[in-house]
Amino acid sequence: MDLRIFTEPQQGATYDTLLTVAKATEDLGFDAFFRSDHYVAMGDSDGLPGPTDAWITLAGLARETKRIRLGTLMTAATFRLPGVLAIQVAQVDQMSGGRVELGLGAGWFAEEHAAYGIPFPKEKFGRLEEQLEIVTGLWATDAGKTFDFDGEHYQLKDSxxxxxPAQAKIPVLIGGHGASRTPRLAARYADEFNMPFSSVEDTERQFGRVRAAAEKAGRAADDLTYSSALVVCVGKDDQEVARRAASIGREVDELKENGLAGTPAEVVEKIGRYAEAGSTRLYLQVLDLHDLDHLELISAQVQSQLR
Structure with a gap:
């Protein structure tokens, strides 16, 4: 089971904070550092000191780290034109020496679009599908050839x-709960399918849909990596779990029900249930980015048991 650290910087984090967490991620033996792609805080957070851009952040981290994979859960298709996104991600992949992965989603948070003057189209899924075709098509175009695309939402000529990218194929992640269109898109474009913040039962059900869609598309279901994203809150004892839950404004019982919370033994047991459902990779959503002792505990007493 690969463990990856997943951050939500829109809740309030500077680049320097993210760099510190990314370096700890690398030093402690985790597989990757991922971040969200949002511009406005959610819930009760004031978001101070303000947002950081996902791909500018990852460009910086690409030069400051050596081993860990870097990516997004999920870049919003509404934020960037697909040709620009293809250039940005390819450049960051070069800067990292080939360690980048692209999670791409439709975009959903209307308030952040309004706050920063970003168009929020009514039809987003069709745009996402065209973006996936364009981005992967641009990367796959042989040097010296050109790429054309004539879609409903985007048109490219003689690109x-x-x-x-530095990699022959940048891994593309698609995720979500949709019962039909999402599995179809994953079957066509994804190297990895991610099921975010879901129960073991819902995760297993959605993985089954994606596997079926892959086979219907003429692709082996095991060609894809299947992963989960869950908030994490681990403590060496019940008191430490309660302290960490309080620091992120959550209740212990709710976290145990909906995330990975508890002592290391409890968390390892629940990870085993996700493994039985088909997950081979977990994105641990870390909400207190200043608690590096939390990462050390997970590395020493959770990750060590999964190897």
Whole structure:
């Protein structure tokens, strides 16, 4: 089971804070550092000191880290034109020496679009599908050839499809709860399917839909990696679990029901249930980015038991 650290910087984090967490992620043996792609805080957070851009952040981290994978859960298709996104991600992949992964979603948070003057179209899924075709098509275009696309939402003509990523194929992540269109898109474009913040039962059900869609599309279901994203709150004892839950404004019982919370033994047991449902990778949503002792505990007493 791969463990990846997943952050939500829109809740309030500077680049320096994210760099510290990314370096701890690398030093403590985790597989990857991922971040959300949002511009406005959610819930009770004031979001201070303000948002950081996902791909600018990852560009910086690409030069400051050496081993860990870097990516987004999920970049919003509404934020960037697909040609620009393809250039940005390919460049960051070059800057990292080939360690980037692209999670791409439709975009959903209307308030942040209004706050920063970003158009929020009514039809988002069709745009996402065209973006996936364009981004992957640009990367796959042979040097010296051109890429054309004539869709309902985007048109490209005589694109050189440059620059190329360092990797022969940047992994693409697609996720979500949709019962039909999401599995179909994953079957066509995804290297990894991620099920966010869901029960073991719902996760297993959605993985089954994606596997069926892959096979219907003529692709082996095991070609995809299947992963889960869950908030994490681990303590060496019940008192430490309660303290960490309080620091992020959550209740212990709710976290145990909907996330990965409890002592290391409790968390390892629940991870085993997700593994039985088909997850081979977990994105641990860390909400207190200043609590590096939390990451050390997870590394020493949870991750060590999964190897």
């Amino acid at each position: 050189p499809g440059l620059p190329k």
